[in-house]
Amino acid sequence: MTLPYLIDQLVNGLILGSMYALVAIGFSMIYGIVRLINFAHGDILTIGAFAGLAAFASADLPFPVVILIVLVAGAVVGMVIERTTFRPMRGSPQVTGFIASLAVSIILENLAIMILSAQPRTFRIPAYLNALVDFGPVSIRVIDLMIVVLAIVLVIALTSFVRFTKVGIAMRATAENYDVARLMGININRMIMLAFAIGSALAAVAGLMWGSKYGQISPLMGVLPGLKAFVAAVIGGVGSISGAVLGGYILGLAEVLFVGLLPPALSGYRNAFVFGALILVLLVLPNGLLGRNTETRA
Amino acid sequence: MSDRDTFLPKFAALALIGAGLVFWARSVLDPYALSIVMFVGINVILAVSLNISNGFTGLFSLGHPAFMTIGGYMTAILVMPAARKGLMLPDLPAFLAGQEWSFLPALLAGGSLSALVAVIVGFPVLRLRGHYLAVATLGLIFIVQSLAVNLDGVTRGALGLSGLPSLTTTWWVYGFVLLTLFVCWRLKHSSLGRTMLAIRENELAAACLGVRVARTRVFAFALGAFFAGIAGGLWVHVVTLISPDSFSFGLAFQLVVMVVVGGTGSITGASIVAAVLTLATEFLKPVEESLNLYGASQIAIAVGVILILIYRPAGLFGTAEPQPLNLIKRLGSRHTSPANSPE
Amino acid sequence: MQTWIKGLASAAVGALIAASAGSAQAADPIDIVALYNLSGGGQASLDVPSLNGVKLKAKMINEAGGLLGGRMLNVTAFDTKDDTREAATAAKRAVAMKGVSAAIGFSDTTYVLAAAPLFQTAGIPFVTSGATSPDLPVMVGDEMFLVPFGDDVQAEAMAEYAYNKLGIHKIAIWTDRGMDYTTGLTKYFTKRFEKLGGKVVLSDVFMTSDQDFSALVSRLKSTKGVEGVYAASGPDTAGIIIKQIREAGLDLPIMGGDGLDTDLVVSVPGKEMATDVYFTTHAYVGLDTGPANEFRKAYTREYGHEPENAFAALGFDAMGVVANAIEKAGSADPAAVTKALAATKDYEGVTGALTYPEGSHVPSKPVAIMHVDKGNVDFDETVTPQD
Known part of the structure; x- marks a missing residue:
């Protein structure tokens, strides 16, 4: 193994x-407020990707406008799901x-296959x-750079939103204790609806980025990224926004290095790993690297 | 004690009635309908055994498909004639290649291997709580699936093992349904069962009363895995094929639905919902086909689950056991859905 | 409890009979069942086009007056939901329907193995439109027929083309381990390629659901002496693989089987990067003339878009081969159909002329080698297997 090869794989890991x-950020956001592991997060990613495709295809809109459309689509879907499904069962066990x-x-997923057909697009x-874009030994695509920058910008924006704005503080209070928050x-x-809106909008944007990076989207594309984002969130500490990002990078690196550094015959065990x-x-580390609550184990 | 005294005769009476029905079904139903009856039975075994961990003990496990895969492969390999093994699995380790077991010991071996894996995995994983455990066991499905794909010397990879003898009959399934119901019923009403319920309700309090929480949990998990392994072995010899995708995450969801809708902890509830759900998906198929809306039955069931979670969060039966004899009488007299008659 | 089951069962059967009676008014239709994974998972992207092809052919036959002097084809499609249990029960249900002349189905060997043995026992021919394991008839029996050529034929054709025509002697192979189709391709390709004197310098694996191939691409890049890549991939990963290899600046020839016969191979990487790609596929499918063109037009008219991949044409031909056999047999009786199927000779399908050689149910069909150059998919040559 040579140094350029290692650098190559490290860059792959960072981008993934x-x-x-x-x-994972959106995932953690929702968990942080409502303590819900939202399994449908990956499917909202799919919806975001298809919304992006529709926006690109129907009119030749500039990329920032497409992002905006996708954000809105994700937020709306998230709010609808919260209102119809999760709100009526609030207070039930996790x-x-x-x-x-x-x-x-x-x-x-079944609706997506029925309406859109299972064909990848x-x-x-x-x-x-x-x-x-050239960076000395490595060159990176603009879209990959955008993904990295977007992830970092979102962490800073969301962390400061939750920490410093009035609404953000109210959200944190809600996360701590519903009753006390209500009394306040x-x-x-x-x-809670806001948390769902933000979290789902982020999932949708992630879907847009996913589609942009890999060039192909399909109705079941969100399943595996959704699961892996959950793993990333757990590694970082579910509920912590910066933890989600940290977990995402650790998982991406670990996965790529697992495939890249071990013999090829083991690549098939990637998901098992x-x-x-x-x-x-x-x-x-039951609470992950940056998590703080202690309800994960006895 | 009086509960127990009436239990045995009651159970025996029900078992006899059931045997009569199986006998009758075998003489009138065609192979397709009989296979549906078998899947109803297998799903009852799965749902009721999942109830040991998820219902009695409050461990939310999604791991049943993983244990079915283990049990299914184990049973299939043990039962397969040695000559066929040589053709299909030339790289099989020597200690497995020569084996040619009959069905019952192979099933029990499959169940035992699943239980063993459950014990090994259980000690660390069962320390997790709530949905963390759910996701860890979900991970277990992916890990086992991955192994089944990649260990092609034992599993023949993605293609799976095919052309297995169709050994499973309605009698085999019925026998194991009875065994599962019997064991679970006795367990629930034994001191061990009460211990499990105590852990579910309040773990700390249970521990203070001297309950060995970790050990009881692992036992519940392993017992469930044992029956899942057997169900896997039965399933494989109905379909006559096992592949890494045979038991996937979708199945875990269906089983959890059976337990949750039936009422976590209710044996009767889980059995009835398992039967109804299996039959309902089968009967929805012609509708789906005539409407050309493939996938509609899954959507309908998922919507139904959400409605039940909202309006009857404890499931249809809670932890209670409606009187089975009365229920069957009621069912016999009118064709009402059991969903309308709780308690 | 059982009486209640029976009540429901009879109601459902009644509904089924009513539904089928409503859709086919003509006296004495010929019943064909089609088993495909239409919902629930990854197989749908292959199986839905296949079923579309089957239905289109049946419709065209019916519009032209049906078979056996006016009997209509009645295709009943079963959705097996990416679940082998559903495949087995659907087969049992189809067999219990009575009067089924033939069954068609599936693009994956595992599902065929779950369903076909039941038709075998019932004496009904099972024609698979897309599963390509040449061992299938051996594993199932004499009621089992393949419409596509076996994996061995196309993989060997590509191995020879790569070694002799492209002059590639050192190759890297990527295999999707999640499918029997792709593992089979790799097995046969490697065997023939090594026999010719070639060397496999890198053998990497992935899973059908993978989308990020960056780690594999980097390893490919760092492996010395690789002259080409054989990508044993299904249609869903074909485009992404080419895109990611090309984006890394590798301009090696990329080769594959009929899994690469999808528009995604050009559209995902884009015209510029979809170049120096070779794949084996069914004769005619990619050609601009002949029955392929007619098929493409009819398909587009019926479904509003071009055929998604080669599986649509295979489904179309599966129905065609069965109809041809019924016509030849002069009867819709399954035993007669099986006999006529086995005797199929030079059936002109969209996927090439199909003949079942003496004693074999894997057709001998020409393999077309296609060359993708700057987004243009061109027919290169046809290889007809000699045995």
């Missing part, structure tokens, strides 16, 4: 990691919400996004 981070999110996921992006005059329904790592992290 920022992809996971992007998906597991209830989890099962409901599985059901939502099955509904979305090409996702073309403007040529300038595919251009190469916070409309917790609105806060990811979930094995998940179980290991849960056991050693």
